[in-house]
Amino acid sequence: MQLLQLLISGVAQGCIYGLIALGFVLIYKATETVSFAQGDLMMVGAFSGLAAMTLLGFPFWIAVPSAIVAMGIFGVLLERLVIRPILGQPAFSIVMLTIGVGYVLRGLITMIPDVGTDTHTLPVPYAGEVLRLGGLVIAAEQMVVIGATVILCLGLFAMFKYSKLGVAMQAASQNQLAAYYMGIPVKQINGLVWGLAAAVAAVAGLLLAPITFVHANMGFIGLKAFPAAVVGGFGSLPGAIVGGLVIGIVESLSGFYLPEGFKDIAPFIVVLLMLVLKPNGLFGEQLRKKV
Amino acid sequence: MNADILLSAQDLSVRFGGVLAVNKVSFDVKRGEVFTLIGPNGAGKTTVFNLISRIYTPTTGVIDFAGPQGTLRLTDQPAHQIAGLGIARTFQNIELFEHATVLQNLLIGRHTHRKSGLWSEMFFTGKTRAGEIEAREKVEEVIDFLDLQHHRDSMVAGLPYGVRKVVELARALCTEPKLLLLDEPSSGLNVEETEDMAFWISDIKNELGITVLMVEHDMSLVSKVSDRVLAMSQGEEIATGTPSQVQSDPGVIEAYLGSVDDVSALRRENYVPGGAA
Amino acid sequence: MRFIFKTDYNQDVKLAKHGGHVFWYSLLGLVLVAAPWVVAEYWLAQLTFVLIYAVVGLGLMLLAGFTGLFSLGHAAFLGVGAYTQAVMVNAGVPFPLALVCAGLFSAIVGIIVGLPALRVKGIYLGMATLAFGFIVEEGMARWESVTGGNAGLMVGYPAIGGWTLDSTEEFYFLCLLVTVGATLAIVNLLRSSTGRAFVAIRDSEISAQSMGIHLARYKTLSFALSAALAGIGGALYAHKIQFLSPEQFSIIQSIDLLLMVVIGGLGSIHGAFLGAIFLIVMPQLISIGKDFLPAAIGGAAGLQGTVYGMVLIGFVLFEPMGLYGRWLKVRTWFQLFPFYRRGLFKRQKSFQKSDRLK
Numbered sequence: 001m002q003l004l005q006l007l008i009s010g011v012a013q014g015c016i017y018g019l020i021a022l023g024f025v026l027i028y029k030a031t032e033t034v035s036f037a038q039g040d041l042m043m044v045g046a047f048s049g050l051a052a053m054t055l056l057g058f059p060f061w062i063a064v065p066s067a068i069v070a071m072g073i074f075g076v077l078l079e080r081l082v083i084r085p086i087l088g089q090p091a092f093s094i095v096m097l098t099i100g101v102g103y104v105l106r107g108l109i110t111m112i113p114d115v116g117t118d119t120h121t122l123p124v125p126y127a128g129e130v131l132r133l134g135g136l137v138i139a140a141e142q143m144v145v146i147g148a149t150v151i152l153c154l155g156l157f158a159m160f161k162y163s164k165l166g167v168a169m170q171a172a173s174q175n176q177l178a179a180y181y182m183g184i185p186v187k188q189i190n191g192l193v194w195g196l197a198a199a200v201a202a203v204a205g206l207l208l209a210p211i212t213f214v215h216a217n218m219g220f221i222g223l224k225a226f227p228a229a230v231v232g233g234f235g236s237l238p239g240a241i242v243g244g245l246v247i248g249i250v251e252s253l254s255g256f257y258l259p260e261g262f263k264d265i266a267p268f269i270v271v272l273l274m275l276v277l278k279p280n281g282l283f284g285e286q287l288r289k290k291v
Numbered sequence: 292m293n294a295d296i297l298l299s300a301q302d303l304s305v306r307f308g309g310v311l312a313v314n315k316v317s318f319d320v321k322r323g324e325v326f327t328l329i330g331p332n333g334a335g336k337t338t339v340f341n342l343i344s345r346i347y348t349p350t351t352g353v354i355d356f357a358g359p360q361g362t363l364r365l366t367d368q369p370a371h372q373i374a375g376l377g378i379a380r381t382f383q384n385i386e387l388f389e390h391a392t393v394l395q396n397l398l399i400g401r402h403t404h405r406k407s408g409l410w411s412e413m414f415f416t417g418k419t420r421a422g423e424i425e426a427r428e429k430v431e432e433v434i435d436f437l438d439l440q441h442h443r444d445s446m447v448a449g450l451p452y453g454v455r456k457v458v459e460l461a462r463a464l465c466t467e468p469k470l471l472l473l474d475e476p477s478s479g480l481n482v483e484e485t486e487d488m489a490f491w492i493s494d495i496k497n498e499l500g501i502t503v504l505m506v507e508h509d510m511s512l513v514s515k516v517s518d519r520v521l522a523m524s525q526g527e528e529i530a531t532g533t534p535s536q537v538q539s540d541p542g543v544i545e546a547y548l549g550s551v552d553d554v555s556a557l558r559r560e561n562y563v564p565g566g567a568a
Numbered sequence: 569m570r571f572i573f574k575t576d577y578n579q580d581v582k583l584a585k586h587g588g589h590v591f592w593y594s595l596l597g598l599v600l601v602a603a604p605w606v607v608a609e610y611w612l613a614q615l616t617f618v619l620i621y622a623v624v625g626l627g628l629m630l631l632a633g634f635t636g637l638f639s640l641g642h643a644a645f646l647g648v649g650a651y652t653q654a655v656m657v658n659a660g661v662p663f664p665l666a667l668v669c670a671g672l673f674s675a676i677v678g679i680i681v682g683l684p685a686l687r688v689k690g691i692y693l694g695m696a697t698l699a700f701g702f703i704v705e706e707g708m709a710r711w712e713s714v715t716g717g718n719a720g721l722m723v724g725y726p727a728i729g730g731w732t733l734d735s736t737e738e739f740y741f742l743c744l745l746v747t748v749g750a751t752l753a754i755v756n757l758l759r760s761s762t763g764r765a766f767v768a769i770r771d772s773e774i775s776a777q778s779m780g781i782h783l784a785r786y787k788t789l790s791f792a793l794s795a796a797l798a799g800i801g802g803a804l805y806a807h808k809i810q811f812l813s814p815e816q817f818s819i820i821q822s823i824d825l826l827l828m829v830v831i832g833g834l835g836s837i838h839g840a841f842l843g844a845i846f847l848i849v850m851p852q853l854i855s856i857g858k859d860f861l862p863a864a865i866g867g868a869a870g871l872q873g874t875v876y877g878m879v880l881i882g883f884v885l886f887e888p889m890g891l892y893g894r895w896l897k898v899r900t901w902f903q904l905f906p907f908y909r910r911g912l913f914k915r916q917k918s919f920q921k922s923d924r925l926k
Contacts, residue, residue, distance in 0.1 A: 034691045085885055091690065092638055096830045097884040099823060103877025110870025117869055216870070223698075223819065230695045265706045268699035272684070275696050279688045344778055374780030386775035388768055390835070394580075398761075399768050403780035405761040409789070412763075415756040420581060423760060427577045466779065 001135045006252045012142035012211075014248020015149040019204035020225035021232065021240035022156070023197035028234050030173045030193035031087070033094040037078075038201050039222015040102040045071045045202025046122065046209040046218060047109055053123055060125050068202045075198025079191045087190070102219065110216045117216070122209035141210040148207055152200065153241055160237070169193060224251075227267040231274050233281025242282060246270065292355055292362055297322045297470055297502050303342060303352035312338045314526040315352070320470070325496050325503040327513050329537070330523035331547055336506040337383055338526075340472050343504075344380050345370040358469055375403045379463035380472035383506075385455050389448040393439060393458050394430065396447060400465030401426040433464045436499075437491065453484045460491070464499075471495065473505040477512050485512055492516045510538065522546065570903065583755060600744060604737040612736050613808075614852075618844045619743040620804045623750050625828050625840035627797030630754060632826070633835040634763065635790040636770030637685055640694045641701020642798060642825045644681070647708055647817030649674045649799025650806040651715050654723040657807075663726040663733075667746075670803035671796040677704070678795020679788055686784045701822050709814040720813040723806045743804055750797055755837060757793075766790055827876065831883050833890025842891040850876070889913070 023038040052063035110116040129140040160166035172179040232239025255263035298320040354365040407419040520537040524546035649670040656666035684696035768776035832843025
């Protein structure tokens with residue numbers, strides 16, 4: 001019973017990691033760049049949800065979509081202003097750029113007088129409710145996280161498989177020049193991908209906020225999402241979610257069964273094991289330069 | 292292995308997933324000759340090169356090399372030892388070190404001949420300095436041979452394609468190989484540059500005494516410089532012999548142009564306007 | 569406009585390529601040696617920090633800038649060196665021996681961290697080093713019997729023979745000596761075949777291999793050297809701040825180190841020094857600048873992070889060659905005046921083509 005309880009909280013936490021990792025993988029698949037800004041985008045998403053609900057006074061069902069859309073637009077703008085000019089540069093420069101973006105986002109939020117340095121509660125309608133199933137206690141927040149993740153994944157899967165946009169995104173990610181020749185507006189597509197990744201991050205932030213509260217350092221959870229992406233394999237969307245679940249469950253179990261301190265490093269031990277045993281992740285890609 | 296054979300590939304096959312890229316290919320390269328692999332695209336020629344440089348491992352078959360250190364089974368050697376054995380190669384799509392000068396690229400070619408270790412390099416002892424000067428002298432010989440003086444200190448990233456191909460060749464020559472693998476040396480070169488390349492390949496064979504194994508599409512270049520030719524198609528060998536023998540072999544013609552029947556359908560006498568032949 | 573007329577291969581091999589080099593670097597040397605008598609003690613201490621971070625930066629530059637292996641957890645090596653030095657000196661081991669051991673221990677840890685490098689590339693390597701960084705940091709916090717854990721560890725003064733270096737000036741000269749030694753060692757490596765092998769691995773692994781470069785050996789060597797330098801820098805760092813705690817070696821510190829080499833100029837020795845200067849000077853500039861800003865902005869907690877982020881973004885967007893690159897452009901402008909063309913340093917644009925097969 002205890003085990004089941006741990007598994008459920010692990011799955012819920014894992015869904016959050018998976019969603020952030022999903023953002024990484026979306027951007028990596030599209031532009032082969034790694035974005036270290038996802039965690040901080042998630043944090044900004046949570047804050048924008050907070051602003052929508054408290055500052056603007058929107059009811060929950062309007063605040064959430066508006067925060068997500070706002071973040072999506074922010075992601076597109078971010079790509080346009082900051083990421084697009086450096087496409088074609090070595091991958092490391094782009095990573096450093098996204099680290100810089102993360103710093104700026106975190107700094108700016110912290111600088112907002114009175115709000116930035118405090119911890120806030122996100123007023124959600126299902127706060128505090130629990131479902132009792134047999135001996136299990138499942139918090140409503142956890143169920144919402146799992147449910148929302150499932151819906152989001154199905155939606156993204158459908159988009160990539162069946163819509164023209166999804167196929168175009170995949171083409172642009174594999175060979176930019178050829179995609180240009182085929183009439184695919186690669187730059188706009190990249191912008192959309194970033195917008196999508198930011199929106200996914202916003203969803204993750206809004207789902208996480210009821211559990212961990214809204215504060216400027218929320219984004220550091222993003223660092224644990226990297227192991228999720230590595231475990232799943234950086235080029236695979238389902239891998240990101242699966243990786244997230246693995247990391248979430250490992251973390252949950254090691255917090256209970258292993259001595260103090262292992263909980264925080266368990267995801268990273270998993271990463272190292274993964275890189276030794278199956279370097280390309282569970283669903284990974286083969287990286288081989290053809291000469 | 293016969294004393295005049297430098298490289299011998301026997302029953303080479305390599306499978307990638309479900310694709311048999313090379314299927315039981317055997318050939319011998321004699322010392323001092325220019326041996327060319329020809330064939331349509333996808334024939335597996337570069338794959339054979341990659342097998343010799345040990346970028347891939349064959350599924351079956353072996354490659355033997357009679358280098359200065361005796362006859363060795365190449366397929367048992369790790370990739371980074373191939374250069375030390377006396378085999379150098381160029382790459383089809385040019386793999387130069389972009390953020391270094393031409394001179395530095397060529398000096399990297401001298402890596403297998405270095406005599407200094409980590410500590411003597413850190414303190415830059417007299418031995419290291421002497422080694423650097425010696426490497427530079429050898430590299431200058433190659434620069435002189437290929438007329439690269441103008442480009443010594445240029446960053447590779449800014450050089451035109453033709454020059455980069457020559458730098459790639461120069462870098463391979465700097466390793467002082469016994470066997471030189473040239474992957475499509477004339478691809479992307481214009482007529483004058485291809486003629487220069489033909490002269491250089493002949494000079495490499497006659498003046499430097501290096502055996503050349505070449506993949507090439509340009510038939511005039513092949514006829515001009517090659518001693519023997521192996522034609523491949525779909526991973527298999529179809530003919531071996533002198534250039535003229537191979538070029539008139541019916542199997543080779545079929546591989547390039549399609550079967551004899553198809554060719555006759557293209558003849559003007561048989562042309563039926565607006566309909567099937 | 570300087571034209572060097574070359575008559576001897578030694579001219580390409582030697583370090584100081586022409587008279588100007590000799591003059592300016594000698595002048596720099598004189599200034600650095602004279603600093604304790606000219607400069608106030610506070611600034612001397614800052615200069616010592618610059619030297620320490622430059623040593624670490626040299627290591628990271630070697631690994632990331634010259635070998636192309638990006639280490640996102642480099643602070644771990646800094647920490648290993650610092651704690652090794654602290655523990656040994658506190659146990660009575662003489663300073664020079666402790667310093668060597670710090671470098672050696674860090675090198676060993678570097679080799680272990682480098683093991684994944686032999687199998688994975690790019691972002692995966694970054695993740696592996698990030699993971700190691702977290703694990704080492706947590707290890708330092710948990711291994712309380714040795715490191716004092718989160719409560720911290722006091723460090724004594726360095727002592728050579730019977731002579732204790734407890735003044736700022738003496739410690740400054742010690743750091744200067746170590747920095748000069750480290751720089752010469754790295755510069756020597758880079759002008760010989762090992763350095764060229766590193767650059768080859770960065771630019772094209774496949775063709776490096778076909779030139780006879782043993783990839784595993786050189787990658788491991790790069791990690792070992794880089795970690796050793798970070799360890800030596802860490803040892804000096806321990807003596808400088810005299811109190812160690814694990815959070816000084818967190819991911820934030822690792823990112824600061826990366827910031828340093830990127831802003832300094834990736835792929836150049838000067839970049840390590842310029843980046844170190846930036847890292848030490850920037851907080852001072854922000855403190856000074858705070859007085860000129862309205863209280864709401866100047867007093868805010870997030871100001872430093874925002875400024876760092878914006879500077880980093882600015883450099884990556886507008887000056888990818890870093891501070892050293894900008895210096896090169898300025899110098900070339902003066903040298904070629906009035907014939908300087910913007911196209912001289914134009915970046916090569918490339919279209920992204922995936923190496924993934926799936």
